[in-house]
Amino acid sequence: MTIKILGPGCMNCQTLYRRTEEALNELHIEATIEKVEAYPEIAAYGIMRTPGLVIDEKVVVAGFVPPVEKLKEILLAYRSPQ
Amino acid sequence: MKLVEKYPLGSVLVLLPLWIALYAVLQQVADALVLATGLPQGERLTEAVRFFIYEVPKVLMLLTLVVFVVGIVRSYFSPERTRAMLGGKSLFTGNVLASLLGIVTPFCSCSAVPLFIGFVETGIPLGVTFSFLIAAPMINEIAVVLLWGLFGWQTAFLYVGTGLVIAITAGFVIGKLKVERFVEDWVYEIHSDNPGMEEAVPVFRDRIQSGYSAVGDIVGKVWPYLLVGIGVGAGIHGYVPENFMAGLMGKSAWWSVPVAVLIGVPLYSNAAGIIPIVQALLAKGASLGTALAFMMSVIGLSLPETIILRKVLKLPLIFIFVGVVAVGIIIVGYLFNIIY
Numbered sequence: 001m002t003i004k005i006l007g008p009g010c011m012n013c014q015t016l017y018r019r020t021e022e023a024l025n026e027l028h029i030e031a032t033i034e035k036v037e038a039y040p041e042i043a044a045y046g047i048m049r050t051p052g053l054v055i056d057e058k059v060v061v062a063g064f065v066p067p068v069e070k071l072k073e074i075l076l077a078y079r080s081p082q
Numbered sequence: 083m084k085l086v087e088k089y090p091l092g093s094v095l096v097l098l099p100l101w102i103a104l105y106a107v108l109q110q111v112a113d114a115l116v117l118a119t120g121l122p123q124g125e126r127l128t129e130a131v132r133f134f135i136y137e138v139p140k141v142l143m144l145l146t147l148v149v150f151v152v153g154i155v156r157s158y159f160s161p162e163r164t165r166a167m168l169g170g171k172s173l174f175t176g177n178v179l180a181s182l183l184g185i186v187t188p189f190c191s192c193s194a195v196p197l198f199i200g201f202v203e204t205g206i207p208l209g210v211t212f213s214f215l216i217a218a219p220m221i222n223e224i225a226v227v228l229l230w231g232l233f234g235w236q237t238a239f240l241y242v243g244t245g246l247v248i249a250i251t252a253g254f255v256i257g258k259l260k261v262e263r264f265v266e267d268w269v270y271e272i273h274s275d276n277p278g279m280e281e282a283v284p285v286f287r288d289r290i291q292s293g294y295s296a297v298g299d300i301v302g303k304v305w306p307y308l309l310v311g312i313g314v315g316a317g318i319h320g321y322v323p324e325n326f327m328a329g330l331m332g333k334s335a336w337w338s339v340p341v342a343v344l345i346g347v348p349l350y351s352n353a354a355g356i357i358p359i360v361q362a363l364l365a366k367g368a369s370l371g372t373a374l375a376f377m378m379s380v381i382g383l384s385l386p387e388t389i390i391l392r393k394v395l396k397l398p399l400i401f402i403f404v405g406v407v408a409v410g411i412i413i414v415g416y417l418f419n420i421i422y
Contacts, residue, residue: 008390010192039195039393046274048161048200049193063161063188064295 001079004034006042006052006062013051016065020053023071029079055079090290105143112136130320137312137358141228142305145354146297148227153296156188157289161197164214168206173257176210181249184217185242191219191387198394199269208265209257215391216407217249220382224304225353232361240418241374245382248410255406264399307355315358318366328367331376338372339415343408346379356380370422375415383407 003020007013017035024031036042036054045052049063053071055078066074086093112135121128164183168176189197194215201211221242230238331338360373383404392400 008192008195012190012192039199040268040272043196043199043203043272044274046200048165048197049188049190050196063193 001029001031001056002034003031004036004052004054006036006045006047006054007050008039008042009035009037010050012065016051016053016061019065019068019071020075023068023075026068027072027075029075086294090287090294094290101143101147105140108140108143109136112139126320128320130316133319133362134312134316137315138309141231141308141312141354141358142301144227144231145224145304145308146301148223149300150293150297152223153293154289155186156296157292159183159187161187161189161193161200165201165204165206168201168210168214169204171210173207173209174254176207177213177250177253177257180210180213180253181217181246184214184249185221185223185246187214187218189218191384191390194387194390195393198391199272202265202269203272203274207257208262209253209255211253212256212403213249213253216252216382217245219384219387220249220378221245222353222381224300225357225377225381228353228357232357233364237370244374244414244418245378248378248382248407248414252406252410256402259402261399261402264396264402266394266396269394304352304354307352308358311351311355311358315362318359318362322362322366325367327363331363331368331372333369333371333419335372338369339375339412339419342372342376342415343379343411346376347383347404347408348385349380350384350386351380353377353381369419371415371418371420374418375411378411378414379408382411 003024005013005017005020007016013035017033020033024033036045042050042052045054045059047059047062051061051063051065052059053061053074055075058078060074060078112132115135116128116132119131121131164180164187167183168180171179198211198215201214202208226238226242229241329335331342356377360377363376364370364373388400388404391403395403
C-alpha cells in the first residue's frame with residue numbers, strides 16, 4: 001500500500017512520519033511512505049489541518065499526531081487487501 | 083498515564099481537588115522554600131528568586147487547567163465545521179462570526195496555508211478569512227488564562243474584547259480593499275475533489291481524552307518558553323528599579339506605543355513566554371496600553387506566520403495584513419493609555 005504524509009515539513013509532520021514508520025515496522029507491513037510537502041498538493045487532498053496521513057489516497061488523519069498504538073489500529077483498519 | 087486513559091472521568095474527579103488544594107497553599111510553600119535557602123530578606127536576589135519559585139508552579143498549574151478545559155471545548159469545533167458555518171455570510175456578520183470562531187477553533191500557524199486555501203476554495207470572502215486568521219493566534223487561550231490569573235478577569239476580558247475588535251475591523255477593512263488580486267494565482271486553481279476526512283462523532287469520554295492530550299501537547303511544548311519568560315520577569319522584578327519603565331513605557335512617553343509594536347512584531351514568543359515579562363514590566367511602571375500593545379504584537383503578528391502566509395499571499399497583501407493589524411494594535415494601545 002502507499003502511504004503519504006502531508007505537511008510542509010513542520011515538527012508535527014516529521015513526528016508523524018517517524019511514528020508511521022515505527023508502526024509499520026512493528027506490524028511488519030510493507031508499504032511505501034511518501035512525503036507530500038508542496039502546498040498545492042496538500043490542499044488537493046481537501047484537508048485544512050496538517051499533518052495529514054493518507055492511505056491509498058484516502059485521508060485518515062488530519063491535524064494531529066496520533067500515538068504509535070493508535071496509528072497501528074488505523075493502519076490495520078485501512079490496509080489494502082493483499 | 084495508563085490509569086488516566088482508562089478512567090478519564092474518574093481521574094478528573096481525583097485530580098481536580100488535588101489541583102485546587104495545591105494551588106491554595108502555593109504561596110506558603112514558595113515562601114517557606116525561599117526562607118529555607120537562607121537568602122537575606124528584602125535583597126534583590128531574594129526577590130528575584132521568590133518571584134521565580136512562586137510564579138513557575140503557579141503559571142504551570144494555571145496553564146495545565148486551562149489547556150485541559152480548552153482541549154475539551156475545542157473538541158466541539160473543527161476548521162471544517164467553522165468553514166461550513168461561515169459559508170454565505172455577508173461581510174460584516176461574517177467578520178464577527180469568523181473572529182469569534184477564531185478563538186475556539188483548533189488552529190496552529192503551521193496549518194495557516196491549508197486553512198486559507200480551504201476557506202478561499204469554498205468562496206468565503208478574503209476579509210472574513212482574515213478576521214479568522216487574525217483572531218486565532220491573537221486571542222489565544224493561554225494569554226487569556228494567564229491574564230486572568232495574573233491581573234484579574236477585567237484585564238482578561240479587556241484583552242479578548244479588544245482582540246475581537248481588531249480582528250473584526252481589520253478583516254472588514256481588508257475585505258473592503260478588494261485585495262483578491264494579491265492572492266497567489268495557484269490558490270484559485272485548486273479544487274480538491276478528495277472528500278477529506280470523515281469525522282467520527284466523539285463521545286464525552288473521548289473529549290476528556292482530548293483534554294488530556296492537549297495538556298501533553300501544549301504544556302509539553304511551551305514550558306521552556308515559560309521558564310525563560312518567568313526568568314526574565316524575575317530578573318526585571320528583582321533588578322530593574324521601581325518606576326524605571328515609567329519613562330520608557332509609561333503614559334507620558336507618547337511614542338512608546340508604536341515603538342512597542344515595532345519591537346513586538348518581529349519578536350516571536352508564545353503567550354506563555356511573554357506574559358510573565360509583561361507582568362514584570364507593568365510592575366515597574368509601564369502603562370497597561372503600551373504593555374498590551376507589546377504583547378498583542380508579539381503574539382498576534384509573528385514573522386514565522388507571515389513567512390508561511392507569503393506562500394499564498396503576494397507581498398503587497400502581506401504588508402496590508404501586517405499594516406492593518408499593527409495600526410489596530412496601536413490604536414488599542416493609545417485607547418487603554420487614555421482610559422487607565
